[in-house]
Amino acid sequence: MLARDMQSSSHAYITGSVVESPVAILLVKAGNRSNAMTVSFFSEVAHHPTSLWVSIATSTYTHALIEETQRFSLAVLHVKQKYLALGCGSVSGREHDKCSTLEVYETASGFLFLNGALSSTACRVRDRVALSDHTIFIADILEGQIESRQAHLRHLLLSDL
């Protein structure tokens, strides 16, 4: 790998990223504790079982909560929600309850969904792959919601931040 290449391709928000990707907010609730984290390392993984993967840095509070509950939800943001991505990506959930500042609601099965996001999906961890500084959580999609009112908007990209 050419370090210079990587440096030049880094975005302002996340240094070291080598590919463009959409941005989402990962919401996790463990008992009374909850957290919201801006993520961009995620993608669809299979059609059956319908599943996705998300890669989370091992040092984060979100990582600890997912390890504890094995459940999370992923809210994909649209281009007008840049402020949410920056807000959730710049402070730690260990110090602030970020969910209290977001328009989130709890589904009947106990997942947190974000109002106004392009889509929200409830996920249950099926497998995990430990890498050096990140863990990939492979998760089944249990339920989901698409906000058709925002369907005409493009999703927020890493390069928008």
Add this chain to the structure above:
Amino acid sequence: MSGNFGQVSLSPPRIAINPNRLYPIEPAIRQAGRFAVNVMPVTSKDVMIRLIKVRRREPDKATAVGLEIQEDDLGIPFVDGAMRTIFCEVERVCETGDHTLIIGRVLESRLNPRCTTTQALLYPDVAGDAPSGSAVRQLIRTSLGSTGALDLLKRALYKRRPPPPPDIAGATYQDGGQTESEIAEIVKHGLLDHGRRLRPPPIPRSVSQPVGICVVGTGWGSFHCDLIRKAAPSALLYVCGRDPERTQRLAKAVNASGMFLGLDAALKDDRVQAVSLALPHDLHREAAERAAAAGKHVLVEKPIATTLADAQAMIEAARRAGTFLMVAEDMHFRPVVREAAKRITRGNLGEPLYMLVNAGGIRRPQGWSADKTRMGGGVLIDIGVHYIRGLRLLMGEPDQVIATRAMQVNTKIGGEDSVQLLLSSSVGWQAHMLLSWASTRGHLPDIVVAGEKGTLHLWPGEGHLDFYRAASGDEDLLDKLLARVLPSRLQRDEGRPERIDVADPDRTGYESEMREFLSAVAEQRQPTSLAEDGKRDLEIVLCGYDALASGARTPIPASTVP
């Protein structure tokens, strides 16, 4: 093409991709241990749309749409025009259902300095078909969506529906996923998308210089003479026959430059560069071998011969002599077949899965063609070879055949007067071929090809084909509502065929077939329709006869056509 990939770690950087387990790229990546993710620029949208539309099983898809593929120092193929290429080494493979999650360690991330844009192409820009419906429909859709009216409408109607599945992961796979048992079933039949290469035949070139050609045979030979006159008016045409009176009459009728009595006389003449054999099937081998030995190029009527041994001997005779042998197979040059093959290759039909042939018409063969031995059979060998060629051009190579026939209606001929074949391929398609000289065909297309995205109807002797687009099946509630509300002129043309006109005035392909032969003679090159293709057509027909005799499913040997 994939829209699902992403970075999974920063230090060291890694990428994850998730190829479908049934696609050939998945085992290829596993085997190679390396791969490249090519981030395409927004300027490549048209190429990517073409790529996504090309048949999934088409080999070398990237090259087919014009992408230039190169290899890096480690032998990893990559797209030359990509905005950024990320070269990876497979670090871990995770089984994740119908797709495989492959994690690759980034070896190099290479920016393309020649790329003029920094904006990456996004999957929604190219995925799926063009937006459905008119601009009015799009406007209505956006308005209803953005105001929330659509949500309200859906909520009201969804109350009447049964509740959604409690576990989407376990219950939903309609969008293309396969369960483990389905994957096992597909793999059991060998359907691993290894692909089949369909090659639309090229348009024959015009004849560049006068060619001396002698038509041998004064019966069907008169038709050959007519074709030569149309395909190359400057050709020096000679005729050859056994009966002096018939031969002279034909020579005069076609304004021939000369005539010969007996094949030897024609073969000795230096003005004759090539011969066109319009003889009984059982005479093809001897005539072709003698012509080749005399250094003449040969066009032989179909079928190439009545046995594979004869066909092989003819091919070898031409090879030994340094001449070429071409079988007069018009299906190879029929413009609507060429157009259909082109569209199938481009992916307009999706994956072609079914072909129906309905050919023949009332015909009462007489003379040698009523003799089963001289003919090599009946309707199957006579017109079956045409449609076998059509099948190979439009669907690919079959690997098994079942054949049945009904009671003989015309008892004056030795061969069968009707037959039906069921041909299939382990790639996943099947074909039904009805060939008959005992009944009228009616007003029906002689070839129908059905694929995932629609059906093509090819009409005999017509300069157009009809395309029936399949309903996509993904119409949502709004589509259905708008279909009831909007005026009919704003609706889709479901159920009505799209007529595709083919500009070529030669509707049957006969003239093009002759032009290809004459231009190949003039240019001293192999014709595009090979003798081996004619032999392969015969091989499949003979398998059909074996199936007819045994009543059993008969395997067809793999093709050896170069």
